[in-house]
Amino acid sequence: MKGLIRAQISAAALAANLRRIREQAPRSRVLAVIKANAYGHGSLPVARCLVAAGADALAVARLEEALALRAAGITAPVVLLEGVFTRAEMAEAVAGRLDFVVHDEEQLALLEQTAGGARACAVWMKIDTGMNRLGFRADAVAAAMQRLEALSHHVAGIRLMTHFACADDRASPMTGEQMKRFAALVGDKPYERSLANSAAIFAAPESLGDWVRPGLALYGVSPFADGEGAALGLSPAMRLVSTVITVRDVPAGESVGYGGVWRASRASRIAIVAAGYGDGLPWSLSSGVTVVIGAHRLPLVGRVSMDMIAVDVTGTPVSTGDEAVLWGPEQPVEWQARAARTIPYELLCGVSQRVPLQIA
Ligand SMILES: *Cc1c(COP(=O)(O)O)cnc(C)c1O
Numbered sequence: 433m434k435g436l437i438r439a440q441i442s443a444a445a446l447a448a449n450l451r452r453i454r455e456q457a458p459r460s461r462v463l464a465v466i467k468a469n470a471y472g473h474g475s476l477p478v479a480r481c482l483v484a485a486g487a488d489a490l491a492v493a494r495l496e497e498a499l500a501l502r503a504a505g506i507t508a509p510v511v512l513l514e515g516v517f518t519r520a521e522m523a524e525a526v527a528g529r530l531d532f533v534v535h536d537e538e539q540l541a542l543l544e545q546t547a548g549g550a551r552a553c554a555v556w557m558k559i560d561t562g563m564n565r566l567g568f569r570a571d572a573v574a575a576a577m578q579r580l581e582a583l584s585h586h587v588a589g590i591r592l593m594t595h596f597a598c599a600d601d602r603a604s605p606m607t608g609e610q611m612k613r614f615a616a617l618v619g620d621k622p623y624e625r626s627l628a629n630s631a632a633i634f635a636a637p638e639s640l641g642d643w644v645r646p647g648l649a650l651y652g653v654s655p656f657a658d659g660e661g662a663a664l665g666l667s668p669a670m671r672l673v674s675t676v677i678t679v680r681d682v683p684a685g686e687s688v689g690y691g692g693v694w695r696a697s698r699a700s701r702i703a704i705v706a707a708g709y710g711d712g713l714p715w716s717l718s719s720g721v722t723v724v725i726g727a728h729r730l731p732l733v734g735r736v737s738m739d740m741i742a743v744d745v746t747g748t749p750v751s752t753g754d755e756a757v758l759w760g761p762e763q764p765v766e767w768q769a770r771a772a773r774t775i776p777y778e779l780l781c782g783v784s785q786r787v788p789l790q791i792a
Contacts, residue, residue: 436706437674439783440760441473441791445667447485449650452665456633457644462486463511463626465647467493472712472783473651473670476504477791482650483508489531491645495521502528511556514566515539519546526550533558533593535566540579549586556591556626559617561610563597573617591624591643599631599639600655607636631655634664653765653776660764670780671760672787674707676725676752679745688742689734693718702733703745705756710738712782713758717741720771724757725750 453462464487470478479490479501489509492498498510512532516522522542525532534540535558543550557580560567568576580590594614598604614627624642630649632639635656648654652661652668661668682688682702687695696702705723709715715736722729723743733744743756759765759779769776 435788436677437672437711438788438790439472440671440673441477441789442667442669442671443477443481443791445652445669446473446478446481446650449652449666449669450482450485450487453633453644453646453649455665456637457628457640460628460640460642460644461488463489463491463643463645464650465491465513465629465645467491467497467513467647468781469497471647471651471777472780474789474791475501476506477789479504479506479508481791488643495524495530498530499524499528502530509554511554516542518542522546522550526553529553531556531588533566534576534580535560536568537572537576540576543583543587544579546586549583550588551586552588554589554591555580555583555587556593559592559594559614561594561613561617562606563595563610565595567594570613570617577621589623591626592618592621593626593643593645596627596629596632596636596639599629599635600657602635602656607632607639611636611639629655648777651780653780657770660766662764668759668761668764670765670783671762672707672758672765672783673760674705674711674756674758676703676743676750676754676756677706677740678752679703679750687734690737691735694734694742698746700744701746701748701750703730703743703750703754703756705741705743706739707741707756707758708737708739710784711787712779712784713741714772714774714779714782716774717768717772721768722763724762725754729763 464482466475469475491511515533529552531554533556558567598606626643627639627641628644630646652666654661682696682700721732728748730743734742765776
């Protein structure tokens with residue numbers, strides 16, 4: 433048995449998802465969001481794959497993530513979505529030719545204090561249109577814009593962005609409201625604009641702008657609470673698969689696992705699979721979750737342990753060494769997220785360090 437649990441990453445699926453996004457946003461450039469280790473898929477291999485597939489730029493949340501890309505030889509534009517927070521970080525961003533967001537007065541001041549400017553860096557001015565997380569508020573936009581424009585010869589370019597709070601809810605009036613506010617605040621400024629995340633790319637075609645910023649959709653996963661990536665023409669890029677390490681008989685009336693929370697109502701056959709919360713499966717995954725073994729979708733029973741789960745395989749031919757799929761093309765991560773009362777973002781980002789990533 434090679435490696436028990438592993439996350440198989442499909443380069444073909446990543447490339448196909450990028451093509452699907454381009455089809456949806458044919459006039460926009462694509463800023464491929466690969467923060468948090470590319471949503472658990474492995475930032476370096478995913479960066480290489482998406483750049484080869486034609487992504488226009490990459491985006492990460494933290495300076496360390498960007499520097500790791502540069503250290504590995506990635507020369508594509510990389511955007512720091514939260515910007516930089518100290519002079520030292522600014523110096524590293526400038527030296528690394530990183531583009532960065534400026535979302536508040538302090539970051540603007542850091543840029544103003546950067547001797548020699550940031551001539552190789554495009555600056556993304558973030559405008560808050562209702563998310564109330566990052567970005568200049570409406571009453572601060574004009575002054576910030578003026579200060580940024582005064583630096584325009586010291587940076588590679590100015591771009592304007594905002595972020596939607598409710599784009600995953602097609603019925604929410606918030607997205608339209610945010611678009612209106614953004615349009616009013618940026619007026620006829622001659623700079624490139626970016627608004628749309630994955631959800632808006634599919635649900636708000638009027639929001640596409642010069643750059644779209646897909647994350648989840650690149651990995652083939654739906655940002656909407658209902659439905660799966662396949663319904664949007666996307667293919668799951670990760671297949672999280674492990675191995676049956678033993679199969680045992682459990683008599684009627686006996687329980688399985690910690691707390692004895694599941695009890696066999698009939699003589700049962702239980703497969704133990706090497707996957708637990710130590711690998712990133714939430715402890716809260718329990719009733720309603722299935723594991724695919726061979727051609728069968730079989731129910732997880734009892735609690736998730738650190739290293740193992742139990743699956744009821746009664747009446748199904750399952751043996752030690754069989755593959756057991758937690759999520760992937762056989763059953764979307766969206767289903768598992770719903771069963772665990774979480775979101776697919778969290779399950780994907782949660783795949784732990786000890787799970788080897790195999791990109792092919
Ligand atoms: C994470 C992030 C995205 C990508 O969001 P998805 O929902 O994964 O498409 C886009 N823009 C910003 C500013 C982000 O932080």
